[in-house]
Amino acid sequence: MNIIIAGVGGQGNVLASRLIASTSIMKGMEAKTSETIGMAQRGGCVASHIRIGGQYHSPIVPEGGADLLIGFEIAETARNITKLKKGGKAVMNMGSIRPAGGLINLNAYDEQEACQFIQAYCPDIVSIDAFAIAKGIGNPKVVNIAMIGAAVAAAFLPFTQEEFEIVLKKHLPEKILNINLQAFRKGMSEVLRYGGALCMS
């Protein structure tokens, strides 16, 4: 299985990919991860690649080879949607991160158009408002874990809630474990509330 996590530097892509890979390894599968980073920089584009299974050699998912795309915000989901294979699935956070700085011409970007493009390319998509979940929990940094929750609830990942929670407990420091567990479960319940259906406005 090939997975891409698309987001912006600082959103916790790397941790999310390591946790997914570690859960897979715990289940006896082989896993690899890698990142493609614009220029290692806060606020830059980050795409994390995860490959689960022993048949792969390189840690990088070929273009058009992903089974699942987890998009941490709208523009980065659109940017990476062509990494999906035909019939691939996606989970998206229905929110956007403003590109840094007033010098950038925002008019060049039409969010509505991007959403339509994503939907047309990948009909099998579920979405949650992970920013709202994170805000509700009181920590903007748990967006990544809420998104994994959504993917687990949609049965897009090769492990269960219980299995992922074991890994969360093993890898996260005590101090932040609880809010991440909350985020994970909230991400799950948000998807289940929509019955796993597309909930794009």
Place this chain on the structure above:
Amino acid sequence: MENRLLMGNEAVAMGALEAGVQVVTGYPGTPSTEILETVARERNENTYVEWSVNEKVAMEVAAGAAYAGARTLVTMKQVGLNVAADPLMSLTYIGVKGGMVVAVADDPGPHSSQTEQDTRAFGKFSNLPIFDPSSPQEAYLMIKKAYDLSQEMGIPVILRLTTRICHSCGTVALENNLKKNDIEGFSKDPRWVIFPKLAYKRHEWLENLQTRLSEVFSQSPFNEITGKGRVGIAASGIAHQYVADVLGDREDVTLLKVGTPYPFPQRVAIDFLTKVDKVLVIEELDPVIEEALIEASYLYKSVPIYGKKTNHLPKNGEYSYELLSQVIGKFLDNIKEKDERVNIPSLPVRPPTLCAGCAHRASFYAFKEALKKEKAVFSGDIGCYTLGNAKPLEAVHTCLCMGAGITIAQGLQHVEPDTKNVAFIGDSTFFHTGIPGIINAVYNNVNMTVVVLDNDTTAMTGHQPHPGIGVTAAGNAAPKVDIEAVAKACGVQYVKKIDPYDLEAAIKGAKEAVAFEGVSMVIFERACVVKMRKQNDYVINRNTCNGCKICVNRLGCPAIYMEQDIPTIEASQCKGCGVCSQICKMHAIEEVAIF
């Protein structure tokens, strides 16, 4: 045996620790940094670890320890090896008693480097054996073998990594068998003192060793021939993994995987060439394997070799699955892949910028303001602050290599003495190679200003300590080396410490320093914003703001964006530095408490 998800750099560190490494030195540099950080985290009391001031120093400290019989590891990025080239080239002749591994990370792309140089060529240049892993698992196994080889042959061994190996994660089977080494200690012997006569003798020994190493590598499991068929592909490193993915189950190709590119495993080459009628060589950067196979083909069995020299593959940049799928498809089956690219709607760009609230922005702004009516050139250096070249600051006019800002400025000054030359350098870079340039300027009476951007850390590589911080890589307290005292001791007559967040003082200090005859120095002290706790927020009062956009057009802080022609501050981005409020002529940017 324990299966763990490890980053390539972590795998290198774990392998070194299991091999019983006792002294680990290095200088931070992407993508190599996490090797030493992992050692610092995972080591036991038998392993000493340090961030050295630069790679030359790191190499020499590790060499000294290896003279006494310790197993040592020195880590750096590829351009760091240029700095450490002097000790390395001589060390090759002198040799070591304990096993010594030089882990060097190359950066095809390049993602975060000034060059795309290939350390395998350095192996050939220095006559040192090279291991070139293609996965974290292999990196882990190779460094253990590298220690045994180094100790057996009495020379350092290079472990050459690339970004994709360093920074990708994979399942690594940890053997957890810790090797314990008893150190014999340093014994006085003429072999440790290099003289021309000794160098001559050792050169002969070294040249003979190359044949022996080639023999050893010809038996190494890291060089492997798989598949069958009269068409051959030779590949290495991450490129081998792409090739393996492209070939899949296909068995009509004879695949040579090269894990030890220098000295080239000659018998493996001959074996490979006898099996095939033509060969495609796939390796990132220099045609090292390609040249070795061309040589073997000339000496033993003539086979056409295709690769970079025949323009089948690019000589620069990173390879990818997509590229190799095309090249291999064409080479094997004469298939041209259809381009099925989809048109993606236009999306926002996210270019690299200095962080919101970064003190470097204020420092550059202050000097730009101070010199706006004068002819001035700002020489930059290697660090986050190289991003000062981006719009709208455009305050870095040169950048070459570590420490070169100060010295390039001197060259410019000799030719155009009517120009104000200002050299910007970070605190870690100051210690790395900045100091000799300062002494040179003082000694040669150069009229210039050195600006030390002191953010109390090595920021760009992820906040490593350095000699000015008061803490070591192991987390122990250390004496702080004071930059101001160093500059004064070097003979700099004008030195001033300023907080760059105080723009008025910063501009005044900049003017004074530039007006000073001779070498002057401004030390802008302000901790890296990433480590700063936000104290307050700033908002732009939409009633008083006249929309002049000075804050946007001159500072370029990523926290400020335009909303209906009025600049607005994104609270989640703003660090509360207050620099923008100081340049607003309308006093429209107001400080507010955080709720």
